[in-house]
Amino acid sequence: MSHAIISGHAYGRRATLELAADTLTWRAQRGAPQVAENIVTTVHDVRDVHWIEQGWSLPGGILAVLGALWIVTEGFLWGAAAIAIGAGLVVHRRLRPRLFLALDLGDRRLVMKVAIASAAPARTLVGRIQRALATGELPATPPALP
Secondary structure, three states, X not given: OOEEEEEEEEOOEEEEEEEEXXXXXXXXXXXXXXXXXXXXXXXXXXXXXXXXXEOOOHHHHHHHHHHHHHHHHOOHHHHHHHHXXXXXXXXXXXXOOEEEEEEEOOOOEEEEEEOHXXXXXXXXXXXXXXXXXXXXXXOOOOOOOO
C-alpha cells in the first residue's frame, strides 16, 4: 500500500488517516472549541491495532425475541410486527456494518468509525501493522515528517 486515505469520524466529527508508505497522518478535530489534532507516526510506532466490524444489531435481535414472546403470550399481530421490525434492523446492520479502527500509540489511542468506502484500505493497514508487530520489523529509514 503506497498511498491511501481512510475517512470516517472521530470525536463525532469527520476525520482522516492518510497512509503514505509506512507513514500515518491522523487529522481530526476534538473538543467543544474545535482543536485540530494532527498526528504523524509510522506503522512501526503503533503498539496495538484493532479492527472491529459490528455486523449484528442487538436492538433488532432483542425486538425479534420480544416479538416471539408476544406471539406466544399476547397475540399474533403485535408479535409479528415486532419480529418484522427486528428482522429489518438485523438485515440493515448486516448490509451496513459499523466499522471501527483503533490504533494504540502508547501515549494516546486513536479511534475512528470508518466509512464503508474506506474499509478495504483500513483492513490492509491493520494487516500491515499486525505483520510489523509480529515480526518486530523496524523502519528501513527514519520517517520524514511532512
